[in-house]
Amino acid sequence: MTQTQPDLSVEFCGKTFFNPFLLSSSPVSNSAEMVARAFEAGWSGVAFKTLNSDRIPIIHPSPRMNPYDYGSKKLVGLQNVEQISDRPLKDNLLDFLYLKKHYPRHVLISSIMGFSNEEWAYLAKASEDNGADMLELNFSCPHMCVEGSGHKVGQAFHLLEKFTGTVKKAVSIPVIAKMTPNITDITEPALYAKNGGADAISAINTVSGISEVGLEDLVPKPNIFGVGAVSGTSGPAVKPIGLHFIADMAKNGNLGLPLSGMGGIETWIDALEYILLGASTVQVTTGIIHYGYRIVEDLIEGLSDYMTQAGIQTVSELVGRSLPHLQTTDHFDLNRQGVAEYDLERCIGCGQCYIVCRDAAGQALEWDTANRRPRLIEDKCLSCMICSFVCPVPGLISYQEKDSRWQRQETPVMDPALESGLKLAPPPWL
Numbered sequence: 546m547t548q549t550q551p552d553l554s555v556e557f558c559g560k561t562f563f564n565p566f567l568l569s570s571s572p573v574s575n576s577a578e579m580v581a582r583a584f585e586a587g588w589s590g591v592a593f594k595t596l597n598s599d600r601i602p603i604i605h606p607s608p609r610m611n612p613y614d615y616g617s618k619k620l621v622g623l624q625n626v627e628q629i630s631d632r633p634l635k636d637n638l639l640d641f642l643y644l645k646k647h648y649p650r651h652v653l654i655s656s657i658m659g660f661s662n663e664e665w666a667y668l669a670k671a672s673e674d675n676g677a678d679m680l681e682l683n684f685s686c687p688h689m690c691v692e693g694s695g696h697k698v699g700q701a702f703h704l705l706e707k708f709t710g711t712v713k714k715a716v717s718i719p720v721i722a723k724m725t726p727n728i729t730d731i732t733e734p735a736l737y738a739k740n741g742g743a744d745a746i747s748a749i750n751t752v753s754g755i756s757e758v759g760l761e762d763l764v765p766k767p768n769i770f771g772v773g774a775v776s777g778t779s780g781p782a783v784k785p786i787g788l789h790f791i792a793d794m795a796k797n798g799n800l801g802l803p804l805s806g807m808g809g810i811e812t813w814i815d816a817l818e819y820i821l822l823g824a825s826t827v828q829v830t831t832g833i834i835h836y837g838y839r840i841v842e843d844l845i846e847g848l849s850d851y852m853t854q855a856g857i858q859t860v861s862e863l864v865g866r867s868l869p870h871l872q873t874t875d876h877f878d879l880n881r882q883g884v885a886e887y888d889l890e891r892c893i894g895c896g897q898c899y900i901v902c903r904d905a906a907g908q909a910l911e912w913d914t915a916n917r918r919p920r921l922i923e924d925k926c927l928s929c930m931i932c933s934f935v936c937p938v939p940g941l942i943s944y945q946e947k948d949s950r951w952q953r954q955e956t957p958v959m960d961p962a963l964e965s966g967l968k969l970a971p972p973p974w975l
């Protein structure tokens with residue numbers, strides 16, 4: 546029986562993207578030559594590197610990035626102090642004309658950042674006049690060196706609304722507002738952007754952070770000739786923050802705008818998670834910095850295979866599908882409890898589970914030294930499952946729900962005789 550190929554195309558702001566995978570605005574989308582190669586590799590669209598109007602010269606600090614490696618894991622994150630585009634506006638716009646001429650089916654999003662009301666309007670109009678299909682307003686780069694630049698706007702909601710309104714008046718193409726994650730509640734600025742007329746929201750830009758300090762020179766990295774700074778963190782380390790913010794916006798009943806998700810996407814599974822939590826397109830930078838444009842092959846193939854196996858025909862059926870399962874923690878059923886279950890046939894006797902259970906959990910394991918095997922005392926198991934996280938054998942330790950009559954034991958106090966010396970006032974509410 547022949548199976549029909551799933552349809553990866555998505556509608557976003559009235560445009561059809563032939564798949565949901567875009568380059569995000571950054572060095573991976575810096576010129577037509579680069580974007581053309583990315584399009585050839587399979588990406589359906591681009592948020593071009595944020596345009597500058599030439600009024601203020603842009604000089605990038607050097608070096609402009611630092612890897613956040615953890616143990617043997619390379620680039621779990623990336624720290625960068627790169628600014629918006631340092632190319633002349635004319636060169637960037639000529640690149641737009643080139644891309645629209647040679648890749649009319651691909652979607653060109655012009656990312657802009659103004660330093661004043663007029664400049665936002667000017668960059669917006671110049672982008673539209675030279676073929677941009679939509680705009681992305683960069684309200685969110687956390688480390689611009691130029692005072693008054695758009696990044697602070699992401700935290701000043703009235704300005705964000707005002708500049709969105711200015712841009713909307715200047716152009717007729719759709720406008721996406723790109724949000725900073727460096728706030729508490731992302732739905733707030735997103736609603737201001739909506740009031741200003743934004744057609745969609747993208748998130749997240751980089752997370753303000755310091756991922757490494759040089760131990761010899763004591764300078765946070767990247768070390769710009771003896772000076773470090775709080776700067777932008779991206780890559781897998783920030784994915785939990787990106788997913789959280791996309792989900793928050795998708796669940797907000799008052800927002801109702803299409804979402805473009807990014808932050809730490811490297812594989813089709815990362816991309817699918819963003820889609821399941823409400824993004825209809827996804828964007829990538831650090832994954833490409835790590836592996837190159839070719840990762841789009843994995844994104845396309847993985848998502849297609851997943852959809853085929855799940856019997857899903859269109860990406861839109863997947864958008865937001867996890868949201869009904871996402872509740873606040875007060876919705877948990879605390880009457881249902883469980884424990885860890887061990888398949889000791891497969892145990893290699895490393896003892897990791899025993900160590901972490903003793904030092905960080907319920908002391909629910911005893912160690913059989915002769916046989917080098919853990920022995921679980923079920924009644925003490927907290928079901929935190931950290932033993933399974935450190936076990937090197939996949940699937941050896943699993944979670945098992947217990948019968949509702951099952952009771953976990955209280956942790957005994959070390960010395961009940963100390964009770965007479967206990968100092969504890971009666972609670973004020975009694």
Ligand SMILES: Cc1cc2nc3c(=O)[nH]c(=O)nc-3n(C[C@H](O)[C@H](O)[C@H](O)COP(=O)(O)O)c2cc1C
Nearest residue numbers: 569570571595625749750779780808809829830831
């Ligand atoms: C070196 C670098 C430069 C970036 N420059 C821009 C930019 O000019 N405009 C912008 O909107 N976002 C910029 N970003 C942010 C990315 O577009 C993206 O929002 C962020 O890196 C999270 O995605 P990721 O984890 O896939 O990198 C930059 C990111 C990096 C790493």
